[in-house]
Amino acid sequence: MSSIQVIPVHMYVLLSAVLFSIGVMGVIFRRNAIIVFMCVELMLNAVNLLLVAFSSYLSDGAGQVFVFFIMAVAAAEVAVGLAILSMVYRNTKSVDIDTLSKLKE
C-alpha cells in the first residue's frame, strides 16, 4: 500500500471537488482577468489531483500519463491566454473583465 492510499479514495474525490468548485466560483465572481486565469488553473489542477489519486488506487499508469497531457495543454493554453490578455491590455489599459462588455446591446 503506497502512502497515497492511507487516505480513503472518496476523500480525494471530495478534496478535488472542493478545489474545483473554488476554481469555478473564482471564474464566475472575480473581476480581475489574471485571477480568473489562476482560477482556471486551479480547476485543472483539481482534475490532476483526482487523476493521480484514482491512478494510484486503480494501480493503472494511464491516469498519470493523462496528467502530463493536461499539464502540457494547460501550459499552451495559458501562453495563448496571456498573449490575448496583453493584447487586451494594450488596447484598453486595464485587466478588469468588466471593461470587456462592449458587445452587449
Add this chain to the structure above:
Amino acid sequence: MVIAGLGVIAMLSEIFSFKKLLYPLVLLGLLAAAVLAGLDWNHDTRIPLFGNMIMFDNFSAAFTIVLSFTGFLWFIMARDSFNEESSLTDHYALALFSLAGAVVMVSFGNMTMLFLGIEILSIPLYVLAGSRKTDVHSNEAAFKYFLMGAFASGFLLFGIALVYGATGSFDIPKISLYVAEHATNLPGFFYAGVLMMLAGMAFKVSAVPFHFWAPDVYQGSPTTITAFMATIVKTAAFAALFRLFSNCFIPAATTWSGVVWTLAALTLLTGNITAVYQQSAKRMLAYSSIAHAGYMMLAILAMNKFSATAVLYYTASYSVSTIVSFTVLQLVAAHKGSDLLESFNGLAKKNSFVAVVMTIAILSLAGIPVTAGFFAKYYIFTSAIDSGFTALVIIAVIASLIGVYYYFMIIINMFFKESTDDSPFVIGAAHRFLLIVCTLLILALGLFPDIILRFWI
C-alpha cells in the same frame, strides 16, 4: 487514412516560404484529405491507429469528408479577408491545425484524444478570434472565447477523471464494456462524471444555458472566423458528443436523457426567440446557430440507428448554408460598413444573384422544402419520434416556426425595401464560384437527400 489526411494538412501549413503556392496547395490538400477519408469507407471493422488512440470507422470517415469539404469551402470564402492582413501564412496554419483537431475529435478512440482534439481545435481559434489585434471587439471575443473554452475544458476533464475513476480506463471500448457489465452498480460519481462531461460539451456546442459566450464571440470575431466557428467547430463538437454518448454511455441513458431533453428544449426556444430581437444580422445568425444546436441535440437524445445519419446530414446541410449566409453577410458588411439587418435593404435590385443565393441559403436554414435544411430537420424529427420524444419534436416544430419569422426578415429586407444609396454591389469571381457551388449543393441535397443517406444504414 487519417494520418495521411492529417499529414497533408499539417505539412501544408508548414510551407511558409511559398506564399503564392500555399493557397492552391491548401485547397488541393483539403480535397485530397476528403478523398483519402473516402477511400477508408466500407471497412466493416474499425481501423485502430496509434494503439487504439484513434478509431477510424465509417462515422469518422463521413465526418472527416464533411469537415474537409467545409474547410475547402471556407478557404475559398476566407481568401480575401486574409489577404488584407499581414500574416497570411499564420492564419492558414492556424486554421489548418484547428481543422486537424476537428478530425481528431470525430475519430477519437480514447478520452485522451477527445481532450487533445478539442484543445487542438480550440487553441488556434482563440488566436484567430483575436486576429484583429487593434480592434477592441475582436479582443473581447478572443478573451471570452478563451475563458469559456478553458472553463469548459475544466468541466470536461473533471468528468473524464470521474469516469476514469469509476471504470478504470480511458479507452472508449473498455469504458463501454465496463458500463454495460456493471450498469446497475456504478458508483455515484460515475453519473456525476457523465453529467460534467455533458456540461463541458454543451459549452462547446453552445447549448442553452451554456451559450452566453456565443453571441458575443460570434459578433466580435472577424466574420470569416465566425463562419469557421459556426460550421467546422459545431460539426466537430456534435460529432464528438454523439460519438462519446453513443459509444460509451448508452446503458446509463436514464441519467442523462432527461438533462439532454431539457437542454434541447431550452436551446431551441431561447435561441429562436432571442434571435427575433436582434438588430445585427451577425448576432442574429449567432442565435440561429445556437438554435440549430438544439435541433441536433434531438438526434443525440433519440440515439437510434438513424441518428448518426441524421446528425451527418444536418451538419452537412447546415454547414453549407451557413457558409453561404456568412459569405453574403461579409460582402454586405464590407459594402455597407455595418452588419445591421438594414444593410440588406434593396440588395435584390443591386445584385439579384447574391440576393437569390442568400434567399436559398436562408430558406435552407429555416427548413423550407426543396432545400437541404428541410430534409435535415425532417430526418432529425423522424428519428426523435421513432424513439418516442414526440413532445420535444412539437417544441422543435414551434421553435422552427419562430425561426422562419426572423429568417424572413432578411429576405423581406433584401427584396421589398429600398436601399439608401445607389453604389453598385460587385463580388469577385472566387466568391461567385463559392456561392454557386454551395447553392447547387443545397439544392442537390434537398432534391436528392439519398446521396448522403444511401451510403449509410
